[in-house]
Amino acid sequence: MFYREAGQFKTSYSADQAIFPIRQDRLGLLLLGLVAVFAVPALANNYFLETIFVPFLVFAMAALGLNLLTGYCGQLSLGTGGFMACGAFFSFKLATAFPELHIVVVFLLAGLGTAGVGVLFGLPSLRIKGFYLAVATLAAQFFLVWMFNKFNWWTNYSPSGVISAPPREIIPGFFVTGNEASPAAKYVFLLIFVAVLALIAKNLVRSRTGRSWMAIRDMDIAAEIIGIRPLWAKLSAFAVSSFYIGISGALWAFVYTGSVEALAFQIDRSFQVLFMVIIGGLGSILGSFLGAAFIVLLPILLNNAPAALGIPLKVELISHLEFMIFGALIIFFLIVEPHGLARLWQIGKEKLRLWPFPY
């Protein structure tokens, strides 16, 4: 009913290769985009914008980055927190050293710098695989956080080692970082920024590069035999993934919290992003968003639920309940669909396309 494709003919190669070949999907996405850009900032209050949508978008970006590496190229990484820290501290140094640089340029440059670091720490992936690689990327995590904590140069010799985002405008008059930035401006900026990068990622994984990543993931020896260079494929995956993760770290420090210390990017952060990717769906762009939504939003929703329903509970009890329900839900989803929420959505869509005669 919802997905009746009768009458939608593909008459050109480009139509056949479109990201969203079904018209209903395109319309739905357009509608979602319009709601997200216009209705959400107008209707949601600052609490929702600041503490729900902004961190969701920042984490979606990080999950997207890790998904490119782990989901598409099959390289398990635990260095996400360290790479996020790279992005945050690189952009802080750039923004304070060159105040005239536009903030988007700062973020992109910080992303490029992180890509370089990612390539460096990706080198061991040419020799070691699987869990052993995860342990090797752990070195990146600990080394990078230690480095930003240890050397005061990164924080402009702040006595406490905390960096604070300087105020910057996206276009004159519209601040996206610092005191004067309005939550709506931050949200819309993030939304567009993340949407554009997600679109690039989606096209990248459908390209020759993305296909070589998937070939490496599925069987690296076979990929090598058919002519894919593992060096190039693995390191490009590390570079692109770190680029995204670096930008998400920069967004975290500049747009979300506004001030950050290296300890905010501890190993827990890496695990958090890895869980997003696993729960959302390995090897799926949509999954990155769904996973980020699940991990970021659900605990806040659970924490708010008793008050919203008017049930008076003690805060510690709410907090314990939140952990229990959240944990149970993770197990539930992993049992029901080990391939993640994205796969669940895909199955649902297939069923709807065949409706009312699903098989």
Added chain:
Amino acid sequence: MKFKKFGLAAVGAAMLAGSLVLPGLAAAQEQFVPLLVYRTGPYAPNGIPIADGFNDYMQLINTRDGGINGIKYAWEECETQYNNDRGVECYERLKGNGPTGASVVNPYSTGITYALIDRATNDKVPVLSMGYGRADASDGRVFPYVFTMPITYWAGADVMVQYAKKESGGSLKGKKIALVYHDSAYGKEPIATLERLAKEEGYQFSTYPVAHPGLEQKATWLQIGRQLRPDWVFMWGWGVMNSTAIKEAAAVGFPMEKFIGIWWSGAEADVTPAGAAAKGYKSLNITGVGTSAPIFADIEKMHADGNGIADKANIGTVLYNRALVNAFLYTEAIRVAQGEFGVKSLTGEQVQWGMEHLNVTQAAIDKAGMTGLLSPVKITCADHEGGGSALVQQWDGAKWQAITDFISPNRDALRPAYEESAAQYAKEKGITPRSCS
């Protein structure tokens, strides 16, 4: 779009419920205080007495006095688990509650304080970071909405050095002092001050960072106890790091009398896990120790009447007392602000005015029954620290005993350091410091 629809519906329902609940609260004249607490998570042993102290003081004001000049306190707790993101979420959740929004926010976490400085300044909600957070926020010209009263980490370091100097016979020349610190924003705060004092006093200063969470300190203490053999060890620790440090110090035979912790390394929960080893360990404290102040009689009575909120075992503990003093300070600020703006629900901006004109004299302390719990504090537009002081306390194996009077730090040297650091912050953030003359 099943999932998105479900999510939107849930969010919508939450919003609807939220908007239905709010008007009911707005009816009465109340002063709303958001409480960012951590009753769960790794720091719960510290967080519970703090939260209990706040609850009891505000309950006492409401039940004994009928509020501040008749304006009752309303407050709501939000669990942060000592997690910065959650702290921000809690602040955003609660800041608009009550008839006039949050009057003051007490983060009780250096990380959350840092994350809230921008937001609270923007929302015009005063942040009272009592003995934590940014030391340079004492410069009220750059940080109009942040208050560090009664004392900062830098001043705490100064008090420690003063105490060590007195105990060492009036001079620290040629002595060795080691700092064991939590390797984070919090732990790094005293280093610059201790380095400066090393030059002035002529002691040899060395630092020992301890990685979070601080359970791994064997190597650190072997170096300290066997190699360096310092005359004094200072500690900036938090949570499980404190008791671990005490145990390891005892294991290498370092004398506890020469081991001084900052005020976050000196609660009951920090020493009891170390058992008998902790006997003789010292720490600073910004509030008085024990239950001898007259206010405790009122708290006893409130609990006897069945109105108490705290767990009775926490009454009179170090962190409970600290929360009492914290709540007392903002209560006095609200009184001052009521004198200016009238007796009604005050906004955060008005409470900030009250804080800047706060003058807690010894007479005011005695009147509130807080005798011995704190030293006088006077805040001005430029000085948000207010000239408070700290005392040294010692663990006797069963409870904390104050072993000195309140010691005043040497602020003539500290103030320029605050101003220099604040000026750098202002430059980075593009803030023009306001004029206070």
